[in-house]
Amino acid sequence: MSNIALTVACGHYDHMEALSRGIVQPTGIDVTYLANESPPEIFARMIKTNAFDISEMSLAMYFTLKSKGKFPYIALPVFPCRVFRHAYIYVNRNAGITVPKDLEGRNIGVQQYRQTAATWVRGILQNEYDVEMSGMKFVEGGVNVSRPPDEDLDILPNKKIQIVSAPEGKSINDLLIDGSVDAYFGARQPKCYKTHDHIVRLFPDYRKEERKFYDRTGIFPIMHCLVMKEEMHIKNPWIAENMIKAFEESKQWALARMRFTGTIRYMVPWLNHEIEEIDDMFINGDPYPLGVAANRITLETLMKYLVDQSFVTAQHPQLEDMFTPIVGWAE
Structure with a gap:
């Protein structure tokens, strides 16, 4: 055979x-x-x-x-x-975000709202840091390159969430630099993190946070x-x-x-x-x-x-x- x-x-x-x-x-x-x-x-x-x-x-x-x-x-x-995801939360320092609760009510850039990485970050922020998600506005787009959304794969939650697309010709990286979004989280590092001093990680010592998370939950x-x-x-x-x-x-x-x-x-x-x-x-x-x-x-x-x-x-x-x-x- x-x-x-x-x-x-x-x-x-x-x-x-x-x-x-x-x-x-x-x-x-x-x-x-x-x-x-x-x-x-x-x-x-x-x-x-x-x-x-x-x-x-x-x-x-x-x-x-x-x-x-x-x-x-x-x-x-x-x-x-x-992937541990604490390292993948980036903020515009000029927005005054220094602790997780500061994300409440902000404009958040994501590659896709339904993305697994973004789902993990939202869940961790809500369950580990008591961050309220309801007032956030999510802006979807390509992280480092502008791209239109793939509507065929667009899975939306069963409740009303503020989700909009990035302006034509703009990437999430661009919006994070100019302050159109206050923060970004997802699977990829935005290029501006290495080139613009006002773009920083929410958790500077992210490895410490990720290890604490693992030691407490057993979750990788x-x-x-x-x-x-x-x-x-x-x-x-x-x-x-x-x-x-x-x-x-x-x-x-x-x-x-x-x-x-x-x-x-x-x-x-x-x-x-x-x-x-x-x-x-x-x-x-x-x-x-x-x-x-x-x-x-x-x-x-x-x-x-x-x-x-x-x-x-x-x-x-x-x-x-x-x-x-x-x-x-x-x-």
């Missing part, structure tokens, strides 16, 4: 390297790995044209669309992108999951099982090379110090565990934030119904 050929569209992550290079090969499957550094492009192509067999996907978008019963995909409990925020066509999964459930094993093997390959002390694999001078902190923080020194059980607190927290922000109702599906199971080996 010949192997099944599958396309996998995902970022060029270190934990995917062994799979993308063919060093790891899932049993019964020939993988064509389509690396793309623009996650939004992957999401759009998957949703609009069903372009891939398996693809990276915004977790907030997946939870929202799957909860509405409108998504012909099911997620694998593999999470290729995780998940940005993206992987999805596959649900029709394919129903017909051949073994595909997801074998791919999950391959993703785990690829990750372990990357972890082993990261820990090699003869040479430094990455251009990070204090990499060994970083690895020691990883070992201190994460079970088995693995910051990217697979499976629902190992990530339950993080997944439930994002779902709570989506409910609080009116993207999802309280009657949403259970997590186990939104992910393919891991079969044949313990999570």
Whole structure:
């Protein structure tokens, strides 16, 4: 019996390297790995044209669309992108914003209101710092390059929120510089942070805040999951099982090379110090565990934030119904 050929569209992550290079090969499957550094492009192509067999996907978008019963995909409990987000809140110093509560009632730039990164930031600000969101006005636009909104992928909450588009020809970076928005938060750093002294981080010592957040909650925020066509999964459930094993093997390959002390694999001078902190923080020194059980607190927290922000109702599906199971080996 010949192997099944599958396309996998995902970022060029270190934990995917062994799979993308063919060093790891899932049993019964020939993988064509389509690396793309623009996650939004992957999401759009998957949703609009069903372009891939398996693809990276915004977790907030997946939870929202799957909860509405409108998504012909099911997620694998593999999470290729995780990022602490305290570092990604930038403010115009001239607006007088020095503490989180100062954001109340302000104009906030975002790439997309429904973006997973923005959802996490709003949830953290509201739940950890008691920031009231109702008076904020959100301005959507390209972070460093002006771009029109993608209306086909525009998912709005079920309550009235002040959301407008950036003026034509203007990026969020431009608006942050001239004070049209008081702050920005999202997935990318605005270029003006490095070029304009009045653009600063809300949390100058963001790593301290992020570590406090993790120590208190156990949450390392998940940005993206992987999805596959649900029709394919129903017909051949073994595909997801074998791919999950391959993703785990690829990750372990990357972890082993990261820990090699003869040479430094990455251009990070204090990499060994970083690895020691990883070992201190994460079970088995693995910051990217697979499976629902190992990530339950993080997944439930994002779902709570989506409910609080009116993207999802309280009657949403259970997590186990939104992910393919891991079969044949313990999570």
